[in-house]
Every structure is written in structure tokens, then in C-alpha cells.
Amino acid sequence: MGRENFINPVQLRFGTSGLRGLVESMTDMECYINTRGFIDYLIAIGDIKTEEVIYLAGDLRFSTERIMIAVAKGIEDSGSKAENSGRISSPALAYYAMQKGKASIMITGSHIPEDRNGIKYNKREGEVLKSDEPGILTHVAKIRKEEYAKTEEETIFNEKGMLKKPISLGPVNSEPRKFYIDRYLQVFSKDSLKGMKIVFYQHSAVGRDIAVEILEGLGAQVIPAGRSDAFIPVDTEAIREEDLKLVKNWADQYHPFAVLSTDGDSDRPWLSDENGKFLRGDMLGVLAAKYLGADFAAVPVSSNDAVDIELKEKLKLTKTRIGSPHVIKAMLDAFDNGFKKVVGWEVNGGFLTQTDFQINEETLKALPTRDAILPLICALLLAIKEKKTLSELIDALPERFTQADRIKFPIPMQEFRKMSEKVIERISPEAKNIDQAYFDDRITIIYKEGEEKVLSKEEPLAEDLQIKKKQLEEIYFNSPGFKPLFGMIFTDGVRIIFKNNDVIHFRPSGNAPEFRCYSNANTQERADEIVTMGITEIIPKMEKGLIDVSLAWPDNAAKNYLKNPSFIDIKPQIADYNWGGKGKNAFIPDFLGITDWNKFAAEAWYGSHPKLPSLIEPLLLPLNEFIGCNDEIARAILGERIFRIFAYRQTLPVMFKILDAQKPLSIQAHPWKGLAAILNILDSENYPDANLKIEAQFAIDKGGLTMLNGFKPFEELKSDVPGFEQRYNELSKRTGGKKGILLGDYEYLFDLDKFLEVYLRTRKLTVSREIREELINQYAEEFNVFMQDKRNKWTFKEAFVLVDFAQALSKPEEERDEIIDKYLNMIYLNEGQGILNPADHPHSDISGKFIEVMSSGDDTIRAGKTTKLVDITALLASLSFKYGKPDVLKAQPTEDAHIESLISIPGLFNLQSIRLNKEEKVEGEVKDGFCMLIVMKGSIKAQAQNGAVTTRTRGEATIVPAILKSYSITSLEPETEVMRVFV
Incomplete structure (x- = not known):
């Protein structure tokens, strides 16, 4: 076989x-x-x-x-x-x-x-x-x-x-290790870097100790830093923000001449000046070529235009396809054509020498493969030779600015190759032997073999190129700032030059499923802007219809996601409770852009609660199932800290809802943490959560929100609740104002053993003796201390409210529902105003459209007004019976004028409102936690530091998992509002 x-x-x-x-x-x-x-x-x-x-x-x-x-x-x-x-x-x-x-x-x-x-x-x-x-x-x-x-x-x-x-x-x-070290120590003098302080970022680079030994051998004072046993993928073309921060911190701490490093196999250099500012590899190559006195250089087509400007009068410069084999081929051709000092380098800084160089009367042997150490040494020595700091040396280079980034595709490499070939094909001419095309009064083309030809605009090939040019300008480059297209280079991917000297270059990676985007511009801001548009707008347009950029996950979604982390776009599910809107009056389907909803629409749930989890788009995978795939996924989304705190890892620690109450909801409260766990064990069908639920509600339209919330002030209870004052006076007299006597019939609320006896009897539930004993062993101390503490804090008046409310709840259903709402404050919230509902707080929503953010628990203990379960015993154990008007929450300004804080409960959740005009942007960090963005108005594009990108519009949401660390939100419409929930 x-x-x-x-x-x-x-x-x-x-x-x-x-x-x-x-x-x-x-x-x-x-x-x-x-x-x-x-x-x-x-x-x-x-x-x-x-x-x-x-x-x-x-x-x-x-x-x-x-x-x-x-x-x-x-x-x-x-x-x-x-x-x-x-x-x-x-x-x-x-x-x-x-x-x-x-x-x-x-x-x-x-x-x-x-x-x-x-x-x-x-x-x-x-x-x-x-x-x-x-x-x-x-x-x-x-x-x-x-x-x-x-x-x-x-x-x-x-x-x-x-x-x-x-x-x-x-x-x-x-011997190979020693041989390589001697390559430098035998050519450069041992005091050539004498007195120079250098920080060397070692991370997991295989050549980290070799580099330190070479630099010290040349007289430098080297400070090794950032050594790591875990592998760190340092890419000198796509610098990680955390690496830049580390280097800046070391520059501030040690005041070195330079901060140096390499990538994983130490063939790509990293050079930062004394201020920690990073120099791109293509410009580092310029410094090395100048020091060596090269007469020929080969560089990739993606190199900074400043390379051409600086070296065009000093040596022969050739542009190649990206990859060291192409650079080496150009160097070999140059050597065959009689050049004596032949070098090449890549945008990543890897420096190659095709010929020997004489230095200090010694021979530096040719090394026609990427090397990191030589360009670093050359840059340092050039600074010494010109008596400049590195920043002064760099500032003297031409001011053309570059940026590079990449967008990752979470698909197999074989599938990506097919897709990327089609993308490049869309923006390339039909004639495959054209290397370059330039547009003016006539069209100039350069063939791959080197032949140059000028075409009149009437020739068939010229017409094809003009059609391609027009398509590019109208479809992909119609954003503000892009001027008419001047030239296109097809050497490796597609490099596009505009008449204002802007350059954008698209190229699929040959090693990983990702598209790279490069830019050149006259300012760093414009270079950054071009790459941002390339990653977030232009490439997604190019691939439209071929693959979904954001989340094209196959069946093994979790496994692929960890390899290519991205935003998690989610679709909320609708709860069709009969108090919600229906038909023409249904707000939620309209908000979500749903046109065929024919049921009630009461709530839209954004979260992973197993009762109604959001669905990951486009595969409609339940969010709770995805988070629950394994601990690694849960950690990637929640962050290590939240993962440890929230043991129930199949749910997010917070949930967001949009509600449309067109009929009154039940009066309800939520159990405190210990009680929630007890109720979950006793009656998991009605209490499926063992978790605390605290919620905040905010009105979201001009109609406001009408609600019952909290017990009225005592004087209002006396006047509004029939017979309340008379009963209070009688009980005060009968008990002598003693709280203990007043609460005699309710002493079971303050001892778990007695509570379980009453609860099981009144609810007609049965549990085994083992379960009851286990509950008492596990929760008795917490329950008894918590309830006794509440009891001790109550005044006689507050204890009376408990007794009177309990008696009202015990009346027949018709009498109960007629009277119980009279105990609670009637509150009206204007648009933007909110209210907090702690776990022990009775409340009921009467009418209005509003949002609700809550800790992930969803247990509700009801006191009537609906046909759902009324659990009086559990309700009494939940309530605190504090009375008075609740505080109305209002948006508070933050340091960023675009952001208002609606509520912040440390350890549970934070809710912010972000308002942006078109193209305005805010930055965000998830740090050791997670974040969810819900678009209330307009539309956004969100981009993470790893290149992940998504766009969301009204009613849509995306999760920013902890693994993405930092991100930005940009408005795509004149007015955009986003709710940001984070922990």
C-alpha cells in the first residue's frame, strides 16, 4: 500500500x-x-x-x-x-x-x-x-x-x-560561529566603536549572542535587553507597536548611541537612533552602500523612492522583484558586466555583497546572502566618520516617507495563492510581458526584457492600458488625495505612481496568506494614510467576490483564528417576547436592517449567553460555541485576567441588548452572586445562570424611557400605597418599634438551612439530602453573613417595607398586580439618560426604546405583572429595601472629545458612547480584556495593529478580542455613533 x-x-x-x-x-x-x-x-x-x-x-x-x-x-x-x-x-x-x-x-x-x-x-x-x-x-x-x-x-x-x-x-x-565573528573582527579595528554605548534587543533572535560579541569586539559598550525564551516574530518590514515601545523605553533609560536588533534568524537588521526612532531597512542599506563606496546596487521595486534620490548620482541602481534570489540575480549580472563593488539589499534591511571589499587594508569577503551585522556596523561607522549622531545622519537623507502593512487572510496558503493571483490579474494589463507603463501625452511601456517602446493612444495595447488606468482611478483610487495615475510597475505585484508623487504598491506574500501594501509620499502622514486606505478599502474592494476578508473561516474556525487573529463580527439574535414591537411598529428589525421579520421583536442580544447567543458572521457560528472551543480561544478573546476571573468561559463577561418595550415588563430583581449560585442548583430551568447580574439602561430615542425603579421615598409610600400608613402605625405600636419582632415571620431569610426548607416547600421542589447538605456546606457562611449584614443595616422603616411588600406579593394575582407597582418610583428618562439596576434593585420597564448593558448573568426573579414565574421567597432574599429616588445617569466627558462615558463599574463593565464625523478616528486598547463595538448610527471601519480590518454599519457589531491589543475606529459617514462595551 x-x-x-x-x-x-x-x-x-x-x-x-x-x-x-x-x-x-x-x-x-x-x-x-x-x-x-x-x-x-x-x-x-x-x-x-x-x-x-x-x-x-x-x-x-x-x-x-x-x-x-x-x-x-x-x-x-x-x-x-x-x-x-x-x-x-x-x-x-x-x-x-x-x-x-x-x-x-x-x-x-x-x-x-x-x-x-x-x-x-x-x-x-x-x-x-x-x-x-x-x-x-x-x-x-x-x-x-x-x-x-x-x-x-x-x-x-x-x-x-x-x-x-x-x-x-x-x-x-x-567553527562556523567563530568564522562569522572573525569576518568582522579581522577587518574592522578593535577600537572602531570604542566608547559607543549600544542597546541590543535580543528577543529570540538566533544571532543575539553573536551580535553582542561582535559589537563588543569592536570596542562598543553593549547592553543586552529584552531576551526571550519564547519566540517573538520580529519583522523589520512590519514593526510591532510593542517592540517600538520597548526600544523607545530603552533609549530613554540608557541614552545609547543606537538601539540595534535583528529578526529571528538574524539576517535582517534593526537600527534605531539614540531617541529610539526606527530606520527602515531600505534606507539603512543606503547608509551601508555609502560607507562601502559601492558602484552598483540592486534593490526591490518596493524600496523607498528616497533610495533613488540619494544614490542616483553615486552608483548604478537597479530595481528587482521582491526576494533575495532576484536581488542576487541582478548582482550577478552586474558583476558579469564589470562592476567592481556590487551590493544589494532588501526593504527589510538584509544586506548582500557580491564582491570583496577592501577595508583597513583587509579583505571583507563577499557574502551574497542577507546579512544583518554588516549594515549595522557600516551605519555606525559612517556616523563616526561624518561626526554625527545617528539622528543627524538619518535627517540628512532625502525626505520621502514610507509605510508598509499587511492584511492577513485566514485561509490556507494554496487557496490564498489562487485568490491573490486573481486580484493582481484584475489590475494588471492583459499583455503579461509588460514590466512598466507610464501615461502622459503618449504611453511609454518597458517590457520585461528591457525594451522600451512609446505608443500612440490609438494603438490597441495603448487602449487596453488606458482602460485599465481608468478602471483603477474610478473604482479603487477615487478617495480624496489620489491624483491622476502616472505610472504602473508590474515587477512584483503592482506598484502605482500618481502625478503628485504618491506611490502605492500591492503585493501578495509568497510565504504567508497575506497581502502587503507599501507606500511612498512627501509626508509621513500621507504615507500612513495611503497604506491605511490600501489595507482597509482598496484591497477589500479588489478581493470582493473572491473571499470575505474579515472572517472567512472554514469548519476549524477556532484553529485558523488563532493563526490569523481578527475582529469577530457578530449578528445579534432577536428575542420575540410579546411585549416588543411587531409589524410597522417594530423598531429592532428596522434597526438591524431586517425586512422580513413577522414576529414580535422585543430585544436584540449582543453577546454569548447560551440562551440566545450572537452568531459569528458569515458562517453564523454561535458565539458561545466558538469561545467554548478550548481555553486557548477563550484566553485569546477574553484575555488572561478575565479568563481567570470568569470561570464560565463559554460566555463573555458582559452582554449588550437593545430593547423596544411597547407593553410593561414584569417587576423584577436579580439575585446577588451567592444566591444566584444556590438558585441555579435548586432550579436550573428557571435560573440557568450562577452569575451576578447588574445592569444599566439608557434611553436611545426622543420618546424616552418610562420605568418603575426602586422603592419610593417613605413619605410617598404612605400616601400612594393603600393602607400603608395605617399598617405602619399599627405594627410600630405592636412591636414597640423593634425590628426583630417585625421580621419574626421572615427569619428564614437570614439562615440558609431555614431558607432552603421554606423555599423548597413553597416552590414544591425536591432535592436530595446530599445536595442540600452540599449547599449548606458550600454557601451557608456566605449566605448567612450577607443576609445578616443586610438585616443589621435596615432601619425599622426599611424592614417594614419588606414586610408590607411581601404581604402585597402574597395576595391573589389580580390584587397583587393592581397594587405592587405603587411601591416603586415612576421614572422618566430623556434620550441619553440612564439608570443603574444593582442586583438587589426592583424595577420594571414600562415603555420606550433603550439599550441595556449587563454583567453576563441573566437570572431574573419576578414579582408579577406578567404570566412568568413569580418567586416571592427568592425575591425577598434578593431585595435590600432601600427606598428613595434612584440617581439618573448622564454621559460624562472624557479626555477625548469624541468619547463620553455612560457608566463604569470596575471589574464588571464599562459603557462609552463614541460620536464621530466622517473620517474622524479614535484609538483603543483592549490590553488584558476584551471590547465590543455596536454601531448605533452610521458606519465604521475598525483596524487592528496586526492588520486585521472590518467594516460595520447600523445595528452591526464586532468584538475586539484581547489578542488584537490595540485598534482604531474610523467613521465612514457624516455622523456615526458607536457604543463601546469593554471590561
Whole structure:
């Protein structure tokens, strides 16, 4: 039986630099097959001979050692010998192997998240080029066919594609590490950085100790900082906000000359000046090229225009497709054409040298693969040479500003490739051999082969290009600020140049399911704005009809979500209680944009309560089921702190409702925490929650909200409740004003054992002796202390209200419903006003449209006015019987003029109203918690720092989970109002 019959392999593919894939897809078998194919290819082209040594190293990811073992087995089974170079940087491994004339293999995912990894193959003279890939894949296919044909007994892999007997990597050869360090220490003098204080951000970079040793060897005073055992995906093209904050803090704390770092495999540099300000890699490359005196440079098409401006008079500059193999190919061509000092670099800062350089009468050997250390040293030395601080050196560069970001697609890589190809196809010319097109009185095109041609506007090709130009301007670039389109470059993705010198560049990643967006502009604000529009508006337009950007989750939604966190767009469910609106008078369906609702519509629930959970769009997955998938998902949404506090992890800690009361609701109260737990055990059908419920209500339209709330002041009770004053005087006289005598018939409320006896008898419920004993053992102390504390605080008048209200509740239904509302205050709230209902507070909504925010519990104890259960015993145990007019809540200003605080209850919930005009924006942080945004008016786009984006309109909501950390909200309409609920 062939191996394809008992595994389902995912074949690895080449990205911009090597093979990349999800760790779960990088089985031992897949890594083994690709490695054997690579070695067979090298042997076939004469790059290596059989039985040669191949050097192997890896980064610090958790999956790297396993993959190294699989690759080592592939090397051995190809007839070669694997030599373990340990955990060293990609340039260190490549440099040593090249100098020894040997091939090498680096296991690294570079800057991408830890759930992915990669294999970077190097020939003896340097990186595998794009021209090598077809030949490698041919040999890989041959090995794959052979391996799949093996029986279960013959193969060295189990049914999951893992080695049955992993081999040892053997001892680590430390010579490559020393060789790389000596590359710098033997060329640059040992005091070249003398007296320079440098902070080095180590995080989980594999070359973190090597870098410190080199810098110290050149005389610098190095302060290692931020070392991490957990992998941190530092990407020098998409800087994380938390990394920028760390670097700024170190700059403020240590006052260094510079803060330096690298990415995961230490081939991409990070340079920040003495103030902690980050310098993009393409501009760092400019500084390195200037110091080295290069006469040729190859850079990707996505590089900052300032590279051209600064270097156009100093050297020959060529633009390439993105990826080091393309840069290397351009450098090789330059060397063949007679250039003597050939360099190249990428936007990420990885710096390559195709030729040797003479420095201090020593030879710096060529290293035609990305290196992080050389450009950092060159920038520092150039600052010393020009007697400038780094900020002064950087400020002298041309002022063209850039930004870059990416939008992630939570779909498999294979599916993303198909989608992204279609997206690029939509905005590219039909003629596939065109590299560039420029529009003026005539149209100039440059073919991929380098030929330049000028077209009249009447020629068919020119007409096709003009139609494409018009479509782009009218469909995608009709936002304010974009001027007429001037040029398009199709070298890698699509780079669009406008007549005001704005530049936007779209390119799908070859390594991860994400679209990257780059910009160039005359100000940083405009560069930022262009990328924001690209990520939030233009790319979503491009992909419309191909895939839903926001939440295109397959069946394994939770698993995919953790790999690509995003906003969670939710659709509320409607409670069809008969006191709500119906037909033409139904407010909630209109608010939600529903045209075919023919039932009552009383409440719209935004939350995860299992009784009526919101549905995740577009798959309509119940929110509570999603949160309850596993603890990892719950933590991602709630944050660690809330996850620990709220043990009931399948529900959010807060719920938001919109209500339309067209008939009076029941008078009700909510149980305090301990009582809620007891009632849940005794009668889970009527009390499905074991959690506290505190709620706040706010009127949301001009009709206001009419409600009963809290007990009236005592003097009003005397005048409004029939017979109240007479009964009070009689009982005062009979008891001598003693509270204990007055409460004699209700002493069961203050002792759990007696309460359970009365409660079970009056409700005609039965529980086992074991359950009753367990309740007493677990809750007696809390119940007795809490209730006795309430009893001790009551005045005689307050105790009398309990007695009198209890007697009213005990009357026949018709008499009860006629009198009980007379005990409560009649309150009218104007639009925007609100009221807080603590757990012990009786209340009833009479009429109005309003919002309600509450802690997640939903237990309600009713006192009548509806046909639902009236539970007098539980109600009396809940109420505090404080009387008086409740406080009316009003919106309070915050530091941000767009935001008003409606209510804040520490530890439970916060509710804010955000009002924005078109294109106004507010920032937000979820920190260690979660947030929900409900659009009351207008529409918004929300964007997270990781590139996730969504748009929501009136009635729609989205959850900002803790894992997203920070986000922004931008209004898309002239007037927008958003309710923000957060914990």
C-alpha cells in the first residue's frame, strides 16, 4: 500500500526565499523528500559530489530541532554527511559554507510566526536562485514518487509522516560561529566603536549572542535587553507597536548611541537612533552602500523612492522583484558586466555583497546572502566618520516617507495563492510581458526584457492600458488625495505612481496568506494614510467576490483564528417576547436592517449567553460555541485576567441588548452572586445562570424611557400605597418599634438551612439530602453573613417595607398586580439618560426604546405583572429595601472629545458612547480584556495593529478580542455613533 493512502501530505512550496509552511504541514517526510530532491539536484548540476559534507543549522523555534533531524536524515540517505552547526544565524552558516565550498541548509521561518517554519537551501556559492527552483522541484517529485510507493513496512515514516526512529544530530561544530565573528573582527579595528554605548534587543533572535560579541569586539559598550525564551516574530518590514515601545523605553533609560536588533534568524537588521526612532531597512542599506563606496546596487521595486534620490548620482541602481534570489540575480549580472563593488539589499534591511571589499587594508569577503551585522556596523561607522549622531545622519537623507502593512487572510496558503493571483490579474494589463507603463501625452511601456517602446493612444495595447488606468482611478483610487495615475510597475505585484508623487504598491506574500501594501509620499502622514486606505478599502474592494476578508473561516474556525487573529463580527439574535414591537411598529428589525421579520421583536442580544447567543458572521457560528472551543480561544478573546476571573468561559463577561418595550415588563430583581449560585442548583430551568447580574439602561430615542425603579421615598409610600400608613402605625405600636419582632415571620431569610426548607416547600421542589447538605456546606457562611449584614443595616422603616411588600406579593394575582407597582418610583428618562439596576434593585420597564448593558448573568426573579414565574421567597432574599429616588445617569466627558462615558463599574463593565464625523478616528486598547463595538448610527471601519480590518454599519457589531491589543475606529459617514462595551 502506498504512503499516499494513509497520510494526507501538504507539499511545501518555494516562497521569496526558500521553502515555508505551517509547522503541522512540515512533516518529517515532507522535509526529508525536499532535502533529498535538493541534494540530488546539486549532484546533477555538478555543484557538489556524493559523500560531501553539508552544513546544517537552525533558529530558536520550538519546531526547528525536529525539522533539522528530518533534514539530516535526508542528507544521510542522499549519500552525504550532515554536520551540525548548531543554532546560529543564516548569514553565519552561509558564510562558513561558501568559504569552504560546501552546500548548506538553514532551518528557519525568519520573521514569520512560530506556527510556521522554513528550509533555506544554499548551494556552495550562495543562495538557491529562482532559476534553480524548477530543477529542484523535478528531483523532489521523483523522490516523492519513490517514497510514496513504499509499503508501511518499507518506509521510515509512520502514518503521520514522522520518523519512526529519529536520528541524532551529533555534536555541534562551533567553527562556523567563530568564522562569522572573525569576518568582522579581522577587518574592522578593535577600537572602531570604542566608547559607543549600544542597546541590543535580543528577543529570540538566533544571532543575539553573536551580535553582542561582535559589537563588543569592536570596542562598543553593549547592553543586552529584552531576551526571550519564547519566540517573538520580529519583522523589520512590519514593526510591532510593542517592540517600538520597548526600544523607545530603552533609549530613554540608557541614552545609547543606537538601539540595534535583528529578526529571528538574524539576517535582517534593526537600527534605531539614540531617541529610539526606527530606520527602515531600505534606507539603512543606503547608509551601508555609502560607507562601502559601492558602484552598483540592486534593490526591490518596493524600496523607498528616497533610495533613488540619494544614490542616483553615486552608483548604478537597479530595481528587482521582491526576494533575495532576484536581488542576487541582478548582482550577478552586474558583476558579469564589470562592476567592481556590487551590493544589494532588501526593504527589510538584509544586506548582500557580491564582491570583496577592501577595508583597513583587509579583505571583507563577499557574502551574497542577507546579512544583518554588516549594515549595522557600516551605519555606525559612517556616523563616526561624518561626526554625527545617528539622528543627524538619518535627517540628512532625502525626505520621502514610507509605510508598509499587511492584511492577513485566514485561509490556507494554496487557496490564498489562487485568490491573490486573481486580484493582481484584475489590475494588471492583459499583455503579461509588460514590466512598466507610464501615461502622459503618449504611453511609454518597458517590457520585461528591457525594451522600451512609446505608443500612440490609438494603438490597441495603448487602449487596453488606458482602460485599465481608468478602471483603477474610478473604482479603487477615487478617495480624496489620489491624483491622476502616472505610472504602473508590474515587477512584483503592482506598484502605482500618481502625478503628485504618491506611490502605492500591492503585493501578495509568497510565504504567508497575506497581502502587503507599501507606500511612498512627501509626508509621513500621507504615507500612513495611503497604506491605511490600501489595507482597509482598496484591497477589500479588489478581493470582493473572491473571499470575505474579515472572517472567512472554514469548519476549524477556532484553529485558523488563532493563526490569523481578527475582529469577530457578530449578528445579534432577536428575542420575540410579546411585549416588543411587531409589524410597522417594530423598531429592532428596522434597526438591524431586517425586512422580513413577522414576529414580535422585543430585544436584540449582543453577546454569548447560551440562551440566545450572537452568531459569528458569515458562517453564523454561535458565539458561545466558538469561545467554548478550548481555553486557548477563550484566553485569546477574553484575555488572561478575565479568563481567570470568569470561570464560565463559554460566555463573555458582559452582554449588550437593545430593547423596544411597547407593553410593561414584569417587576423584577436579580439575585446577588451567592444566591444566584444556590438558585441555579435548586432550579436550573428557571435560573440557568450562577452569575451576578447588574445592569444599566439608557434611553436611545426622543420618546424616552418610562420605568418603575426602586422603592419610593417613605413619605410617598404612605400616601400612594393603600393602607400603608395605617399598617405602619399599627405594627410600630405592636412591636414597640423593634425590628426583630417585625421580621419574626421572615427569619428564614437570614439562615440558609431555614431558607432552603421554606423555599423548597413553597416552590414544591425536591432535592436530595446530599445536595442540600452540599449547599449548606458550600454557601451557608456566605449566605448567612450577607443576609445578616443586610438585616443589621435596615432601619425599622426599611424592614417594614419588606414586610408590607411581601404581604402585597402574597395576595391573589389580580390584587397583587393592581397594587405592587405603587411601591416603586415612576421614572422618566430623556434620550441619553440612564439608570443603574444593582442586583438587589426592583424595577420594571414600562415603555420606550433603550439599550441595556449587563454583567453576563441573566437570572431574573419576578414579582408579577406578567404570566412568568413569580418567586416571592427568592425575591425577598434578593431585595435590600432601600427606598428613595434612584440617581439618573448622564454621559460624562472624557479626555477625548469624541468619547463620553455612560457608566463604569470596575471589574464588571464599562459603557462609552463614541460620536464621530466622517473620517474622524479614535484609538483603543483592549490590553488584558476584551471590547465590543455596536454601531448605533452610521458606519465604521475598525483596524487592528496586526492588520486585521472590518467594516460595520447600523445595528452591526464586532468584538475586539484581547489578542488584537490595540485598534482604531474610523467613521465612514457624516455622523456615526458607536457604543463601546469593554471590561
